[in-house]
Amino acid sequence: MRTVKFGLIGCGLMGREFGSAAARWCHLTEMDVRPEIVAVCDTNPALTTWFTEHFASIKQVTAEYRVLLANPEVEAVYIAVPHHLHAELYCAAIKAGKHLMGEKPFGIDQEANRQIMECIGQHPEVFVRCSSESPFFPAMQQIGTLIEQEAFGRLIEVNSGFLHSSDMDINKPINWKRLLKFNGEYGCMGDLGMHACHMPFRAGWVPKNVRAVLSNLVPERPDGKGGKALCETWDNATLLCTASDRDGGEFPLTIKTQRIAPGHKNTWYLEILGMKGSARWSSKQVNTLEIMTYTGGQQAWQVIDMGHEMAFTSLTGGIFEAGFSDSILQMWAAFLYELVHQKPLKRFAGCVTPQEAATSHRLFTAALQSQRERQVVELS
Numbered sequence: 001m002r003t004v005k006f007g008l009i010g011c012g013l014m015g016r017e018f019g020s021a022a023a024r025w026c027h028l029t030e031m032d033v034r035p036e037i038v039a040v041c042d043t044n045p046a047l048t049t050w051f052t053e054h055f056a057s058i059k060q061v062t063a064e065y066r067v068l069l070a071n072p073e074v075e076a077v078y079i080a081v082p083h084h085l086h087a088e089l090y091c092a093a094i095k096a097g098k099h100l101m102g103e104k105p106f107g108i109d110q111e112a113n114r115q116i117m118e119c120i121g122q123h124p125e126v127f128v129r130c131s132s133e134s135p136f137f138p139a140m141q142q143i144g145t146l147i148e149q150e151a152f153g154r155l156i157e158v159n160s161g162f163l164h165s166s167d168m169d170i171n172k173p174i175n176w177k178r179l180l181k182f183n184g185e186y187g188c189m190g191d192l193g194m195h196a197c198h199m200p201f202r203a204g205w206v207p208k209n210v211r212a213v214l215s216n217l218v219p220e221r222p223d224g225k226g227g228k229a230l231c232e233t234w235d236n237a238t239l240l241c242t243a244s245d246r247d248g249g250e251f252p253l254t255i256k257t258q259r260i261a262p263g264h265k266n267t268w269y270l271e272i273l274g275m276k277g278s279a280r281w282s283s284k285q286v287n288t289l290e291i292m293t294y295t296g297g298q299q300a301w302q303v304i305d306m307g308h309e310m311a312f313t314s315l316t317g318g319i320f321e322a323g324f325s326d327s328i329l330q331m332w333a334a335f336l337y338e339l340v341h342q343k344p345l346k347r348f349a350g351c352v353t354p355q356e357a358a359t360s361h362r363l364f365t366a367a368l369q370s371q372r373e374r375q376v377v378e379l380s
């Protein structure tokens, strides 16, 4: 079993998810590689305690990311920090020769993403991927297999999205997601968009153009100190794109990211409608995949319970439904598998590539322009 020694920078919500996934690596029964967290870094020292309490492997705790990156024992890093720090920290890690799992949106804006891409270009020896766990749910994996089998025929329409609703409460105090400085002008697209783009991009359905309608539904929120603060970023985004399939057939692709979607706590969905076959899945009914195969005659949707059909074999019995933390564990398995084997286990069991992340920046930047000009914008 090959061990990859990891440094973790950013010990918040997602940093802990990685810690937890690493701690239950024994759940994956056929891996020939495992992560070991040897160093942690956070500017808030209180957050490193959970790690040192649970991981005997940690030898270095620091508040200064440069110190962690100078540690020769660290082979790879996971950097889970707010968006305005992505370019600085990702570039520093790549230049230090550390393999990198970065968080989305992989740079706060297109310029930050360009800097990261330039560093990657200068260091081809470093393996870099961006986090997005949505394709690792069993139903998404099955849809990926159907795409590979070309089961959909001529595409009619593809709809992908990621919906939240907690910002519907207008009395909820402002957080970093509504501030330009921390989340960038993309707003909900930077925060949620990569998840909605991952499957279509991996399928090769790259938008050629976009007409975006972006909404700032709650322009002001309590600032948490008794006053009001301006909300500077977009709450909701609906992107209508023209995409084309491998044969050049064009079809509408919608990518929706919403922070105010009534009733949706954390809903990933993908719907593919084709002349030969169709499929749809939403994390609202995580275990349920709907498929329709059309060969003439009656058009009937099949409803399939997915159980635990994961890309990377796990201990969990095949009948048991999957959840968020399972998809995170699978995503980490995909990162380590590709790091060691230099190719993903299969096409839809790979983490977001830097090129796919860069495409999302082209799309979101074009969407901002489309909103400003109220026009369709071609992707450069």
Ligand SMILES: NC(=O)c1ccc[n+]([C@@H]2O[C@H](COP(=O)([O-])OP(=O)(O)OC[C@H]3O[C@@H](n4cnc5c(N)ncnc54)[C@H](O)[C@@H]3O)[C@@H](O)[C@H]2O)c1
Pocket (backbone or CB within 6 Å): 009, 010, 011, 012, 013, 014, 015, 041, 042, 043, 044, 047, 063, 065, 080, 081, 082, 083, 085, 103, 104, 105, 131, 132, 133, 191
């Ligand atoms: N993949 C997903 O499903 C998912 C979910 C949520 C967030 N995210 C992404 O993960 C990233 C982090 O989000 P989060 O929700 O974990 O945020 P968080 O606020 O919970 O954690 C971020 C941590 O970074 C630390 N930090 C800030 N500056 C630092 C620095 N200079 N050096 C070291 N540590 C520093 C903060 O103290 C904080 O503990 C963001 O890019 C976000 O978009 C991804």
